[in-house]
Amino acid sequence: MNTLYHYALSPFCRKVRLSLAEKKIEVGLVEERYWERDPDFMRRNPAGKVPVLKMDGMTMSDSAAICEYLEEAYPTPNLLPRDPKARFEARRLVGWFDDKFYHEVTAMLTGERVNRKVMGTGYPDSSNVKAGAKAIKYHLDYMAFLLEDRRWLAGNDMTLADFAAAAQLSCLDYTSDVDWNRSEAVKDWYAKIKSRPAFRSILADEVPGFTPAAHYADLDF
Amino acid sequence: MNTLYHYALSPFCRKVRLSLAEKKIEVGLVEERYWERDPDFMRRNPAGKVPVLKMDGMTMSDSAAICEYLEEAYPTPNLLPRDPKARFEARRLVGWFDDKFYHEVTAMLTGERVNRKVMGTGYPDSSNVKAGAKAIKYHLDYMAFLLEDRRWLAGNDMTLADFAAAAQLSCLDYTSDVDWNRSEAVKDWYAKIKSRPAFRSILADEVPGFTPAAHYADLDF
Ligand SMILES: N[C@@H](CCC(=O)N[C@@H](CS)C(=O)NCC(=O)O)C(=O)O
Ligand SMILES: N[C@@H](CCC(=O)N[C@@H](CS)C(=O)NCC(=O)O)C(=O)O
Numbered sequence: 001m002n003t004l005y006h007y008a009l010s011p012f013c014r015k016v017r018l019s020l021a022e023k024k025i026e027v028g029l030v031e032e033r034y035w036e037r038d039p040d041f042m043r044r045n046p047a048g049k050v051p052v053l054k055m056d057g058m059t060m061s062d063s064a065a066i067c068e069y070l071e072e073a074y075p076t077p078n079l080l081p082r083d084p085k086a087r088f089e090a091r092r093l094v095g096w097f098d099d100k101f102y103h104e105v106t107a108m109l110t111g112e113r114v115n116r117k118v119m120g121t122g123y124p125d126s127s128n129v130k131a132g133a134k135a136i137k138y139h140l141d142y143m144a145f146l147l148e149d150r151r152w153l154a155g156n157d158m159t160l161a162d163f164a165a166a167a168q169l170s171c172l173d174y175t176s177d178v179d180w181n182r183s184e185a186v187k188d189w190y191a192k193i194k195s196r197p198a199f200r201s202i203l204a205d206e207v208p209g210f211t212p213a214a215h216y217a218d219l220d221f
Numbered sequence: 222m223n224t225l226y227h228y229a230l231s232p233f234c235r236k237v238r239l240s241l242a243e244k245k246i247e248v249g250l251v252e253e254r255y256w257e258r259d260p261d262f263m264r265r266n267p268a269g270k271v272p273v274l275k276m277d278g279m280t281m282s283d284s285a286a287i288c289e290y291l292e293e294a295y296p297t298p299n300l301l302p303r304d305p306k307a308r309f310e311a312r313r314l315v316g317w318f319d320d321k322f323y324h325e326v327t328a329m330l331t332g333e334r335v336n337r338k339v340m341g342t343g344y345p346d347s348s349n350v351k352a353g354a355k356a357i358k359y360h361l362d363y364m365a366f367l368l369e370d371r372r373w374l375a376g377n378d379m380t381l382a383d384f385a386a387a388a389q390l391s392c393l394d395y396t397s398d399v400d401w402n403r404s405e406a407v408k409d410w411y412a413k414i415k416s417r418p419a420f421r422s423i424l425a426d427e428v429p430g431f432t433p434a435a436h437y438a439d440l441d442f
Binding site for chain 2 (some may be wrong): 061067068091
């Protein structure tokens with residue numbers, strides 16, 4: 001059986017869960033409280049980060065490397081286009097959401113609100129929360145700009161870029177940090193991706209002590 | 222003419238420079254003081270980060286996406302193995318150095334020492350410097366562990382993982398932050414990669430106001 005060691009509100013885990021589900025690869029989910037640095041976990045991934053995927057005889061870490069592997073070993077359906085330039089654009093946006101968006105927004109909002117409490121490292125740092133709330137506006141506007149002449153973020157087909165973005169936004173939506181009224185185009189895009197069967201398990205996530213936003217699992221939000 | 226907008230002591234720029242040079246793709250280097258957020262630069266890359274590569278009619282950003290593009294469009298020489306599992310391992314390590322190593326080590330040492338002065342944001346934060354100096358030991362030991370039964374970091378062939386690692390370490394070496402006596406295996410590995418023609422331009426880098434370590438460009442260090 002394939003196993004994914006994950007944490008529900010980790011966007012990198014969610015990106016991998018979406019890829020696996022879209023490719024219809026079954027996987028057992030095991031919650032990993034990575035901040036406790038359990039010795040078994042540290043042996044699986046000396047980087048001490050989630051996600052970790054046990055599959056095909058390997059113990060894999062790094063969500064970007066995992067998604068590229070899944071794409072090569074399980075190409076149906078494709079989550080990257082065929083043309084090298086179009087592949088570049090999809091990967092550029094994966095990098096945008098995994099690196100820039102995560103550090104500027106998700107870590108500042110969902111990270112501060114949930115992780116600190118769960119990990120017992122104190123109260124949210126209000127200057128971080130403020131910075132995240134400001135940054136998300138810029139990012140939503142950038143997404144709206146991309147969606148002006150594209151059906152999906154990287155072009156006219158759904159790609160890993162959409163999963164990378166939805167992985168971040170779904171964490172923020174759990175903590176009510178997304179203003180869906182800011183852009184019709186972004187809201188429509190999220191409604192489209194949220195209604196895919198691959199999204200179901202994410203919408204069913206519950207973190208003890210944190211009730212998700214009322215509309216979190218609502219397909220008609 | 223291809224153009225790379227870069228900053229000398231940015232490890233992500235160095236990784237791309239190494240890939241380009243190894244593939245014998247000529248490129249003009251333009252220094253980008255990215256923290257000044259010049260409007261032309263922000264138009265080229267709304268993420269406001271270096272590297273940015275103008276090539277093949279595109280203006281590309283995100284070093285991981287750029288390196289994958291170069292690998293697909295200019296496959297000689299290959300910097301990723303052929304087998305999906307071996308490719309996974311190379312990419313996992315690229316992620317390790319770009320994400321974990323960079324945040325835990327390079328940003329804490331070279332980042333604190335050079336960038337703060339150049340950008341005018343004050344003195345190095347000594348608790349960061351201390352944390353970086355501690356973390357680099359763990360990372361060098363991890364590299365030594367990998368090199369116990371591999372010729373290169375990801376296996377018996379040189380890959381992007383070696384460039385990702387050498388890109389970080391060469392920045393740290395510029396600021397005398399690497400203890401090469403910690404591991405013979407790591408030192409030998411660095412000597413091997415440092416002597417490649419692709420490394421020459423990096424060894425010639427000079428940041429005004431910061432003299433590199435005496436042995437920085439020395440192939441016999
Ligand atoms: N580059 C990694 C990043 C994963 C990551 O940062 N995960 C966070 C949880 S959202 C984590 O495990 N952090 C623990 C740590 O950095 O020590 C990936 O894409 O898998
Ligand atoms: N994921 C990006 C990271 C690049 C990056 O962080 N570059 C730094 C310089 S070493 C930068 O431009 N930082 C400016 C900023 O984050 O605003 C890549 O791989 O290209």
